[in-house]
Amino acid sequence: MEPLGQSQVWQYLSGLSANHQIVLLSYEKADDWANEQEKSRIKEIVSSKGVIWIPLRYHKKPSAIATAFDIFLGILVGSYLTLKHRVKIVHARSYVPSVIALALKKLFGLKFVFDMRGFWADERVDGGLWPKGSRLYRTAKWFERRFLLSADRVVSLTQAAVDEMQNFPYLQGRMPIFEVITTCADLDLFNPDAHERSSQNDDKPFTLGYVGSVGVWYLFDETLQCFKILQKVIPDARLHILNRGGHAYIHERLNYHQIDPEAVRLEVTDHAGVARAMCQMDAGIFFIKPAYSKTASAPTKLGEFLGCGIPCLGNVGVGDMATILESERVGLALGDFSEVAMRDAIVRLLQLVREPGIQQRCRQVALRYFSLEQGVKAYDQIYQELG
Secondary structure (H helix, E strand, O other): OOHHHHHHHHHHHHHHOOOOOOEEEEEEOHHHHOOHHHHHHHHHHHHHOOOEEEEEEOOOOOHHHHHHHHHHHHHHHHHHHHHHHOOOEEEEEOHHHHHHHHHHHHHHOOEEEEEOOOOHHHHHHHOOOOOOOOHHHHHHHHHHHHHHHHOOEEEEOOHHHHHHHOOOHHHOOOOOOEEEOOOOEOOOOOOHHHOOOHHHOOOOOOEEEEEOOOOOOEOHHHHHHHHHHHHHHOOOOEEEEEOOOOHHHHHHHHHHOOOOHHHEEEEOOOHHHHHHHHOOOOEEEOOEOOOHHHHHOOOHHHHHHHHOOOOEEEEOOOOOHHHHHHHOOOEEEEOOOOHHHHHHHHHHHHHHHHOOOHHHHHHHHHHHHOEHHHHHHHHHHHHHHHO
16 A cells, blocks of 8 residues: 555556456555555455455564464465466565565466565675674575576576676576566656646746655655755745655654754655646755665665656665766766765756756656567566466
C-alpha cells in the first residue's frame, strides 16, 4: 500500500495482468492497513485488473524472529496459492521474499525470477545496520548465492551490478541469465501535462523538492545544507518535503540547521499526490550514501522527477545516476559534499533550471531511460520465455 509499492510493484503488475494471471502476495504495515479508505481504493483497483491480491501482516519486531515468522507464513500461504491457482512462475522482489520463492521452487518445481533490486546484504552493512562478517550478513550472502545459482532469470537495476556479479567466483561456468530492467516510472502519471503547473507563475517562490525517506541511505543533513545555501541566493526559496514516517527526525534536523519552519512544507501524500506535488517543484534534490552496494541501485525518484520535467541535484557513486544527470544535462551530480562543491552546484542548478527547454529535455530523458511501458514489455518477455 505504500507509494513505493504502488510505483514499483503494482504499476508493472497492472500492465502484465493483460497477458498473465497474477497472484500478488504482499506484506502490509499495520498503520497502512488501518487506513480503510485507502485499502478499499487499492482493493478496487487491483480487482479491476483481475489480479488476486493476498495481503499479509508485516511484522517488524523482534527483527530476526519477526522475519522468520513472515517467511514461514509466506511459504505456507504461497504453497496454498500455488496449488489452488496452478502457479508456474514465482517472481520475488528483493531478498526476503526470495527465500519464500526459493522454497516454492524447490517444493513445486516453479520457475524462479530473482528480481534482486540491489546488493541487499551489502546495503545492510554499508548502511550501518549490520557488522560485516556478522552471522546475519553471512546468512544473507549465503542466500544470495543460492538465489543466483537457482534463479531461472535474474533481474538487475543496473548494468554495473551485472558486471560485478559476472566476476563472482562461484558463478564462473554457472552464470545465470541476467536482464537489466532499471527503475521505471509511470510517465503518464508523472507528466507535467497531466497536472497544472503553477510554478509558471513568476510570483511563486522557488521550490526545491525532496521526496521519500530520510534515513540510513539518504544524506538528509547535506540536503538541508544545500537548501541553506540556496536561501542565501534566493531568500524566499521553499523546501517541499514529501515523506512518510520520518517527520519527527525531519523537524529535529530542521531545528538543528536553524531553518525557518515557514520555509518548509512537510506532508504525506499518495502516489498520485507525489506526482502532483513534483510538478509544482522547480528542482529536485536527493543525496544517497555512495558505497559498494549502491552500484546496483537506481533511485525511483530520478525517473519520476525527470518525467515531471524537473532537473535534479544528486551525487556520484549511485548506479548510473551521475552519468544520466551530467551527460544528458538534466541535473548535476556532486562529487563531494564540501561547502565549495555545494555552493557551485546550487549556482549551476539555478542556471540549468532557467535554460530554455529544460522541462522538455528532462521529459525526453525520462522517456528514454525510465519508461514503464518498456519495463512491462521486458518482464512480459521473461514470463513468456519461462511460462
